[in-house]
Amino acid sequence: MFRSRVVTLGVAALVLTACGGGGGEQPQKKTELTLYNDKGAWTKYFDEMGALSKQSIGLGMKPTGYTDSAQYQAFIKASFRTDVKPDLFTWQTGGMLEEIVRQKQVAETTDIWQQAIQAGDLSKDLQPYYTIGGKQYCVPMNVAYWGMFYNKKIFDKYGLEAPETWDDLIKVADTLKKNNVKAFYHTSVLFSFVWFEQLLAGSDPDLYDRLSTGQAKYTDPGVVQVMEKWKSLIDAGYFINPGDKTDPGDVLKNGKAAMVSFGTWFNTSMTQRDLKAGEDYDFFVIPNVNPALPKTSMIFESGPLCSLTKGADPAANKKYLQWWTTAEAQEKWATSRGDVSANPKVSIADKALGTVTKDAGSGKYRLVNRYFEATPPPVLTAALDGFGKFVTEPGSYKEVLDTIQKAADEYWSTHQ
Amino acid sequence: MIRRAVLVVLGLVWLGPTYLLLVNASRPAGSYDPTRAWAPSADFSLFENFARALESADLTQSLASTALYAIVSPLLGVIIGALAGYTIVVLRLRHGFFWFILIFGGTVFPSQMLLVPLFVGYSDAGLYDSRLGMILVYTAINVPLAAFVLRNFYSGVAFSIFEAARMDGASTWRVFWRIYLPISLSALTAVFILEFTFIWNDLIFGLTLTQTADVRPVMTAIAGLMTDVYAGTPVPVGLAAGLVVSLPTVVLFLATQRLFARGLSLGSV
Amino acid sequence: MLGRFRHGYVAPAVLLVAGLLYAPFLWTAYLSFTRYDGLEPAQWIGGHNFAKLLEDPALLTSIRNTLIWVAGTMVLPVGLGLLVAVLSYDIRGGAWFRVPFLLPYALSGAGLAMVWSPILSHDGIANRLLGVDTAFLQEEPVNTVAMLLVWTWQQLGVNMLLFVVGLQSIPKAPIEAARLDGAGSWALFRFVIWPLMRPLTAVVVGLALVASLKTFDIVWVLTQGGPGRNSETLAVTMYKETFVASDYGYGSAVAVMLTVVTGLASYLYLKRQVAR
Numbered sequence: 001m002f003r004s005r006v007v008t009l010g011v012a013a014l015v016l017t018a019c020g021g022g023g024g025e026q027p028q029k030k031t032e033l034t035l036y037n038d039k040g041a042w043t044k045y046f047d048e049m050g051a052l053s054k055q056s057i058g059l060g061m062k063p064t065g066y067t068d069s070a071q072y073q074a075f076i077k078a079s080f081r082t083d084v085k086p087d088l089f090t091w092q093t094g095g096m097l098e099e100i101v102r103q104k105q106v107a108e109t110t111d112i113w114q115q116a117i118q119a120g121d122l123s124k125d126l127q128p129y130y131t132i133g134g135k136q137y138c139v140p141m142n143v144a145y146w147g148m149f150y151n152k153k154i155f156d157k158y159g160l161e162a163p164e165t166w167d168d169l170i171k172v173a174d175t176l177k178k179n180n181v182k183a184f185y186h187t188s189v190l191f192s193f194v195w196f197e198q199l200l201a202g203s204d205p206d207l208y209d210r211l212s213t214g215q216a217k218y219t220d221p222g223v224v225q226v227m228e229k230w231k232s233l234i235d236a237g238y239f240i241n242p243g244d245k246t247d248p249g250d251v252l253k254n255g256k257a258a259m260v261s262f263g264t265w266f267n268t269s270m271t272q273r274d275l276k277a278g279e280d281y282d283f284f285v286i287p288n289v290n291p292a293l294p295k296t297s298m299i300f301e302s303g304p305l306c307s308l309t310k311g312a313d314p315a316a317n318k319k320y321l322q323w324w325t326t327a328e329a330q331e332k333w334a335t336s337r338g339d340v341s342a343n344p345k346v347s348i349a350d351k352a353l354g355t356v357t358k359d360a361g362s363g364k365y366r367l368v369n370r371y372f373e374a375t376p377p378p379v380l381t382a383a384l385d386g387f388g389k390f391v392t393e394p395g396s397y398k399e400v401l402d403t404i405q406k407a408a409d410e411y412w413s414t415h416q
Numbered sequence: 417m418i419r420r421a422v423l424v425v426l427g428l429v430w431l432g433p434t435y436l437l438l439v440n441a442s443r444p445a446g447s448y449d450p451t452r453a454w455a456p457s458a459d460f461s462l463f464e465n466f467a468r469a470l471e472s473a474d475l476t477q478s479l480a481s482t483a484l485y486a487i488v489s490p491l492l493g494v495i496i497g498a499l500a501g502y503t504i505v506v507l508r509l510r511h512g513f514f515w516f517i518l519i520f521g522g523t524v525f526p527s528q529m530l531l532v533p534l535f536v537g538y539s540d541a542g543l544y545d546s547r548l549g550m551i552l553v554y555t556a557i558n559v560p561l562a563a564f565v566l567r568n569f570y571s572g573v574a575f576s577i578f579e580a581a582r583m584d585g586a587s588t589w590r591v592f593w594r595i596y597l598p599i600s601l602s603a604l605t606a607v608f609i610l611e612f613t614f615i616w617n618d619l620i621f622g623l624t625l626t627q628t629a630d631v632r633p634v635m636t637a638i639a640g641l642m643t644d645v646y647a648g649t650p651v652p653v654g655l656a657a658g659l660v661v662s663l664p665t666v667v668l669f670l671a672t673q674r675l676f677a678r679g680l681s682l683g684s685v
Numbered sequence: 686m687l688g689r690f691r692h693g694y695v696a697p698a699v700l701l702v703a704g705l706l707y708a709p710f711l712w713t714a715y716l717s718f719t720r721y722d723g724l725e726p727a728q729w730i731g732g733h734n735f736a737k738l739l740e741d742p743a744l745l746t747s748i749r750n751t752l753i754w755v756a757g758t759m760v761l762p763v764g765l766g767l768l769v770a771v772l773s774y775d776i777r778g779g780a781w782f783r784v785p786f787l788l789p790y791a792l793s794g795a796g797l798a799m800v801w802s803p804i805l806s807h808d809g810i811a812n813r814l815l816g817v818d819t820a821f822l823q824e825e826p827v828n829t830v831a832m833l834l835v836w837t838w839q840q841l842g843v844n845m846l847l848f849v850v851g852l853q854s855i856p857k858a859p860i861e862a863a864r865l866d867g868a869g870s871w872a873l874f875r876f877v878i879w880p881l882m883r884p885l886t887a888v889v890v891g892l893a894l895v896a897s898l899k900t901f902d903i904v905w906v907l908t909q910g911g912p913g914r915n916s917e918t919l920a921v922t923m924y925k926e927t928f929v930a931s932d933y934g935y936g937s938a939v940a941v942m943l944t945v946v947t948g949l950a951s952y953l954y955l956k957r958q959v960a961r
Binding site: 418419420421423424426427428430433434436437440450451453454458481489496497499500502503504507509510513514515516517518519520521522523524525526528529530532533534537552553555556557560561563564565567568569572587588603606609610613617639642643651654655657658659661662663665666669670673676677683 | 691692694695697698699701702704705706708709710712713723755763768769772773776779780781782783784785786787788790791792793794795796798799800801802803804806807808811838843846848849850853854873877881884885887888891892895900906913920923924927928936937940942943944947948951952955956959
Binding site for chain 2: 035249250270
C-alpha cells in the first residue's frame with residue numbers, strides 16, 4: 001500500500017533513533033485503561049470515574065479527550081490501521097457504529113447486555129440502538145432524552161402551564177407572543193436540525209425512520225408538510241432571531257426565549273448557571289403534532305462506550321464496560337454531571353428529569369433516534385447546512401429539501 | 417501630535433473588545449446577561465472564575481511539556497530557519513530561490529489535511545505520544561516562516577559586514593553565529609513570538625499526536641470548556657478560561673517590547 | 686571556498702519541511718483520486734473528484750468568500766498594521782502605544798468567538814452602537830466582512846510587529862539626508878522609508894497571502910461556514926467534506942486545489958518580490 005508509507009519514510013529519515021516501540025501483539029495484563037473521547041470538557045468527570053473503578057474493581061482508567069468530534073472520529077478510524085489502539089473509546093450510534101462493526105473492529109458485548117438487562121442495570125428499550133445483526137456492541141456511555149426546557153418564572157407570570165397537547169403548546173406560544181415574549185429558541189449553527197426532527201417525529205415517526213434509512217425522500221409530501229408547518233411557526237413570530245449568538249443557557253435564563261428544546265444534558269447548563277429546577281426552570285415532554293399517534297414520540301440520544309476486538313487486553317476492557325453499566329458506576333457518573341443515566345436504578349436528583357427517565361424506561365414513549373446519529377454523515381452535513389439556511393430564509397424550504405435529497409441520492413446510490 | 421492622537425483613538429477601539437473580555441470574565445458566573453454585557457459588575461469574581469476553569473484541567477502535570485514545546489520548537493525553528501535564510505542570501509547558495517521556495521512551500525499545505533497521515537506515520541515510526549515527536553512537528557511548521565523572515569531581513573543587511581568578517585578569517589558558521597544572529601535579534605524575537613503563540617494555542621497537532629497526560633498540550637480540557645455545549649459552561653467562566661490560556665503569551669509580549677523600541681541601524685556599518 | 690557546508694546549512698530546514706509537511710500531503714494528493722471514507726480501503730476513481738469540483742455550486746461561494754478574505758486581509762490587517770507601525774516606531778514610548786494591538790493576538794480561537802458573540806449577535810452591541818438591526822453573522826456577504834473585522838482585531842498586531850522590525854532595520858543615514866534636503870514626512874515615507882523596508886513588506890504580504898487563502902479557524906468558530914454554506918471558505922469546504930461528511934476523496938480534491946492555488950500565488954508573488 002502506497003498510502004502512508006511515504007510519511008513513515010520521511011519521518012524515519014529524520015529520526016535515526018527510532019524508538020523501536022510497537023512490539024509483539026501479545027495480550028498484556030493491564031491495570032489502567034485509556035479512554036479516548038470527544039468530550040474534552042468532561043476530563044474531570046472521567047478522571048473521577050477512573051479513581052472509582054480503581055477502588056472497586058482494581059482497574060484504573062485515564063481519559064484522552066478531544067474537543068472537535070469530526071477530528072476525533074477521523075483519528076479513531078485512522079488508529080484502526082496503526083499500533084496505537086485505544087482500550088476504550090466513545091462513539092456514535094446509528095450508521096457510524098454500523099460502519100465500524102462491519103469492519104469487525106468493535107468487540108461484541110452481547111453477554112454484558114444480557115446480564116445487565118437481567119440485573120436491571122440496562123433497559124431493554126436501549127438495546128436496539130446497540131444491536132447490529134442480532135448482536136450487541138458497546139455499552140451506553142451516556143443517554144439523553146429530548147424535550148423542552150422552559151423558564152418557569154415567565155410561565156408563572158402569564159399563568160401558563162406545561163402543555164399536554166400540541167394545541168396547548170401553540171396556545172402557550174400565542175399567549176407569550178401577545179406579551180411580547182419569544183416562545184422558542186432556534187439556531188442556524190449545528191443544532192439547526194432540532195425542530196425538523198421534533199416536528200417530523202411528532203407527525204409521522206415511521207416516515208422519520210424511513211427517511212433515515214433512505215427508504216423515503218426529503219421531497220416526499222410528508223416531509224414537505226413538516227417544513228411548511230415549521231415555516232408557519234416561524235412566520236407566526238414564535239422564534240427568536242436565528243442570528244442571536246447568545247448561549248442557549250443564557251437565552252433561557254434571561255428570558256430571551258421562554259422555551260429551549262435540548263437533550264437532558266442541557267440541565268448541566270442550568271445548574272452551572274445556579275438555576276433551580278422547579279423554581280427557575282422546568283422540563284416537559286414535547287407533545288405530538290399529530291394527536292392520533294398511539295405514543296408520544298421522544299427524541300433519544302445515546303453515546304456508546306466501545307472497545308476493540310484487537311485491544312491490548314480484551315478481558316480488562318470487558319470487565320471495565322461491565323462495571324460501567326452497574327448502578328455504582330452510573331450513580332457517580334450521572335450525579336457528578338447533573339445528568340440522567342442509562343441505568344434505571346440510578347435515582348436522578350432532578351424531579352422532572354427523573355420522571356422522564358423512568359417513563360422512557362417503562363415504554364411510555366416511542367423513542368426516536370436523534371437526527372444527528374440517525375442520518376449518515378454526508379446527508380447530515382447537507383441537512384445541517386440546509387436547515388441553517390432555512391431558519392434564516394424560511395421561504396427557501398423547497399430548495400433546501402432538494403439540496404438535501406441530492407446528497408441523499410448520492411449517498412444511497414453507493415450504500416446498500 | 418496627530419500621530420499620537422491616531423494611535424490613541426485606534427488603540428481605544430482595539431481595547432473595546434478587550435474590555436468586554438475583562439469585564440465579563442470578572443462577573444459572577446450566575447449573573448451574565450448578554451444584553452448588558454458592557455456594564456461592569458459590582459461583584460468582582462475573576463479569581464473565582466479562574467479557579468472554576470482551572471478545576472477542570474490538571475495543569476500541574478502537563479504545563480511543563482506545553483512550555484517545553486512552546487519554547488524549544490520556536491528556538492530550533494528560528495535558528496534552523498535563520499541559518500537557511502543566511503545561506504541562501506548571504507552565502508549566495510546556488511539555485512537559492514529554488515531552495516527558498518522549497519522551504520517556504522511548507523506553509524501552503526492546509527494543516528488539517530496533514531493530521532491523519534502524520535498520525536499514521538508517527539505511530540509507525542514510534543514517535544506517537546513522544547515529546548521528541550511534538551518538538552519535531554512544531555519545529556517543521558515554524559521553519560518556513562523563520563526562513564522567510566530572516567532571508568528577507570538579511571537581504572537588507574549590507575554585504576560589507578560579511579566581507580569584513582571573512583577578511584578577518586572567521587568561518588561562515590562563526591559569521592552567522594556571532595554577527596548575523598545577534599543583529600537580527602528583533603526579527604528573531606518577532607518570529608519567536610508568532611511561533612510561541614501558535615504552539616501555545618494549538619490544539620490540532622497536540623491532540624492528534626499525543627495521548628498521555630504528561631505529553632499532551634495543557635489546554636485540551638480548558639478549550640473543551642469553551643466550545644462544548646455538553647459542558648454547559650457559563651460565559652464568564654469560559655472567558656476566564658480564555659484569559660488563563662492567554663496569560664503566558666501576554667507576558668511574553670510585554671517582556672519583549674523593549675526590543676522593538678527603537679531603530680537598530682545595521683546596514684550603515 | 687565560500688563555505689563548504691552551504692548545502693549542509695539548508696539541509697535541516699529542507700529535511701524537516703519535506704519529511705513532516707510535504708510527505709504527509711502526498712497522501713492527501715493520492716486520496717484525491719480515490720473514494721475513501723476513512724475506513725474501507727480507498728478505491729481509485731481517477732479524476733472523478735476533480736470533475737465534481739467543477740460542478741459544485743457551493744464551491745463558487747467558497748471561492749468568492751476566499752477572495753474577499755484575501756483582498757480584505759491586504760487592506761485591513763496588513764494595511765492598518767503598516768499604519769500603526771509607521772506611526773509608532775520612532776516616537777517616545779511607541780512600544781506602549783502598540784500594546785493594545787498585540788493583546789488580542791494572545792487569545793485563542795474559541796476565546797475569540799466568546800468575546801465577539803455578544804457584539805455581533807442579533808440585538809448585540811454592534812447593532813446598538815450603529816443603530817441598525819442586522820444579524821451580522823447571517824447574511825452574505827456581510828458575515829464574511831464581519832468576520833474579517835474580527836480577524837483584523839486579532840491579527841493586526843503580528844503584522845505591525847513585523848513592519849516594526851522592517852522599519853528598525855532601515856539605516857539612519859538616508860533618512861537624515863532626506864530630512865536635511867527638506868523632505869516632508871509623506872515624501873520621506875514614500876521615497877525613502879517605503880523602498881527600504883521592502884524586504885519585510887514582502888514578508889508580511891507573502892505570509893498574509895498564504896494565510897488568507899487558507900482561512901479556516903475564525904470561520905469555523907464563528908459560523909462553521911453557515912448559514913447554508915454562505916460563509917464557507919475553501920479551507921472550510923475542505924474540512925467539512927473530509928471530516929464532517931467523511932468524504933475524504935472529495936475533501937482531498939478541494940485540498941489539492943487549494944494547495945495548488947496557494948502555492949502558485951505565493952510563487953508568483955515571491956518571484957517578483959524576492960528573486961534576484
